Amino acid sequence: MPLAYWCVLFAALLPYALAKYAKSGAPSDNRYPREDYDNLPPKHRRAYAAHQNALESFPFFAAAVLIAVTMGAPPAMVNLLAALYILLRVAHALLYVFNRPPLRSAVFAAAMAVNVVIFVLPAFR
Numbered sequence: 001m002p003l004a005y006w007c008v009l010f011a012a013l014l015p016y017a018l019a020k021y022a023k024s025g026a027p028s029d030n031r032y033p034r035e036d037y038d039n040l041p042p043k044h045r046r047a048y049a050a051h052q053n054a055l056e057s058f059p060f061f062a063a064a065v066l067i068a069v070t071m072g073a074p075p076a077m078v079n080l081l082a083a084l085y086i087l088l089r090v091a092h093a094l095l096y097v098f099n100r101p102p103l104r105s106a107v108f109a110a111a112m113a114v115n116v117v118i119f120v121l122p123a124f125r
Contacts, residue, residue, distance in 0.1 A: 002075055004065045004082035011054070011061050011086060018051035018093055043097055050096035054089065057111070061085060064119040071122030078118060085114045 025044030028036050037048050061082075068078045088111035095104035 002069060003079040004069060004075075007079075007082035007086045008062050008065050011058050011089060014089060014093065015051045015054035015058065018047050018054060021097075022047035022051055043099075046099060047093075047097045050093040053096070053108075054093065057089070057115075060115055061118075064115050068118050068121045072125055073118075073121035074125065077121060081114050081118045081121075085111055085118070088114060 022040060022044045023036060025040040025047075026036055037045060040048065065078065065082055069075070088107050092104055092107045092111060095107060
């Protein structure tokens with residue numbers, strides 16, 4: 001299985017790790033789990049925002065990888081770019097949690113650019 005597919009799995013699980021960290025900031029009531037986030041300390045609220053952003057960005061990444069692999073893009077390039085995307089998304093989450101907005105936005109843009117490159121790779125084979 002290509003490394004890029006493992007990166008898709010990692011990207012799918014990353015939001016849940018962020019949510020787990022976010023929820024560790026306050027007592028939780030599983031009957032109304034989404035209402036707990038209003039009572040979190042700022043760092044944990046930012047982790048929840050990073051969780052939401054990771055969920056929002058995942059479909060494009062998964063689709064880009066699947067399209068690139070099935071349309072015959074060079075596997076080594078797809079793997080490299082998928083790994084780079086994961087590194088950027090982890091950096092984005094950390095920058096979100098530690099409140100570094102300008103750098104976070106730059107890393108978000110870089111990850112989006114990597115995603116676009118993955119998506120269009122088959123057009124240049």
